[in-house]
Amino acid sequence: MTSLYDRRMVLFSGKGGVGKTTLASAFALSCARKGQRTLLIELNVKDRLNAIFGSVEVGPEIVEIEQNLFAVNISPSVAMEEYGLMKLRVKVVYKAVFENRVVQSFLRVVPGLNDLLMLGKSHFHAMEVDSAGKFLWDKIVIDAPATGHGIFFLKIPSVITSILESGPMFSDAKKIEEFLRDPKMTAINLVTLPEEMPVNETLELRQTLVEELEMPIGMIVANSVYEPVFDEQESKWVLDADADQFEDTQTQGFVDAAKFRAQRVEMQAEYLERLENTLSETLVRVPYYFTERFDFQTIAKIADEIDEQLGEESGSQRSAG
């Protein structure tokens, strides 16, 4: 299997609120630190990378946010202009056609067009070469939409190839579809929390991606895993404690907080086990951080964490093979 670090395009999806942006940022940072020239892509969302990397706001222009790490927030209208200009070559013609009021109102409702444009631009960057024919980017990391929309997003090229038989739109869609299905080129990473609903959703999403879309899954990331503070015996003490065991409410509060931690650790362990038992992919565990925001330091720690765990995995695979 091609290592995750060797794929050209790596996407992150999963249930809403599980930390896709955080993980995409951390993985991109990890790639950049390995010397890979990395482009981190947001898809027409309110920029969150500026807060994480302390950079300028990331817009439709590519900006450097760390050494070797660049970012862009793809805007469908800008992507359309770039694409239009690439094909038409003449700005005046582009303007006459694409900025025509009638065409604009038409394009606004072409179903799936925005998704196709964003996916098309991502693919363009993945294959972009310099004058010497060398790839411009070593790695494209995409903070992809959450589960439901994520599937539509990834599905659009195959919808087009199933409707059309030829033509420029068909061949572009075909190229993207093949690229997305190629396990040497692409990996879709699924981010989840070790909890009931996110785990269920992740398993369903994985099934759809593998069986229906035939796309390669990379790693599964279990985010926000509480590190156990208490050993087995200590956990039992706090788990067995009653809600009114202590007269002093503060002492009770200390015990209640400990009990919460122990309960969460216990519950998460069950879901982590379920993920391990159900999935064949690498399961990366990212610890819970008791910090204000996902600032650069936390992202850097997560990057190290991913790197270490992926390293172990490929090491163990090598020794097994």
Add this chain to the structure above:
Amino acid sequence: MASTTDASNQFADLISRREVVVCVGSGGVGKTTTSAVIALHAALEGRKALVLTIDPAKRLANSLGVDALDNEPTRIPIDRFEEVGLHPKGELWAMMLDMKKSFDHLVDRHAPDEKSRQAILNNKLYQYFSTSLAGTQEYAAAERLYEIYTGGEYDLIVLDTPPTSHALDFLEAPNRLVDAINSRAMQFLYRPTSGLLSVGTNYVIKTLSRFTGGEMLSELGTFLKAFSTLFAGFQERAGKVRELMTSDVTTFTVITAPTAGNIDEAIYFHKKLGADHARVGGFVTNRVHPAWVPRAELSRPSGQLSRELSGLSEAYDALERDAQKEFARKIRGNATDFQVLADLDEEAIMHLRDTIPRSIPIMRVPYFAHDIHSLAGLDHVRRSLFVA
């Protein structure tokens, strides 16, 4: 806290006087759970309540302890309640909106004749587009809600909206669709012989087909032509749906979580809803970390804390003093970790409180040690949301 109880009472009172509750919020904040909890509350209070989700993941069915939900309302059997010691005076119903079926349903109802109906249902583009065209999901949800509402079978309908960054997409979507279909380019595509097009537009269409291929434009044309037969019906219904959404019988509830990012989005939803003349009746903040130990108490020396912990268990009491102190330090470290989170949550909620009008209650649902994925779990949330 008196203010928490006041907020809960005010919210419960509002719900009891409304017939439609629309839950909006970003992904992962517990919207589906909260929607089910509001319907559960109403059912326990004696109303016939329906929760309508459009969440494709089978979350609601899971939580309600039934195998699956489909496009028609299902009543949650009374046994399920009795198993967890609940005795509803009313009824709890749930359904999961199946996008494809709902859209087929729309086609069935609005198609002028059988031929148009078949033309749409058999179109190659239809299947994909009916479930993913921007706004169609939202439109189908709002339309279905309206249909059920006018059916008059339920005292309360709670709508769990899809996670979207545009809170009111499902109100705006019908108008967008109608505008688009009426555009001249569209008319060209589905009425190419009408002769209304100028030479300029013809040139434009020709250039466009260099991108898409003529085949794509003609497929789109067929699709839109068939689809356009529905739109007279759509337009009229869209107006009525909007009327319901902004009327006195409906209240919007913004669901959020106490992180700075989620609170900012909640504030944005409130603003957008206001601009659309929709009324927000409350904010529900899920997963609020409880303040287990006040900050001032966290500096308690480990020796003191270890003595106070005596009686925790026989094994603890039997430990050496140093081992007890070591354990007390862990206990203190853990409480300190969680206090950081409780403070951050509090700060985020205060920001929300300062930003939105005082008249709108903000409810807090604590972060529970266990996931909410059962009727008992929903009831647990209900207690903190309504009986605070």
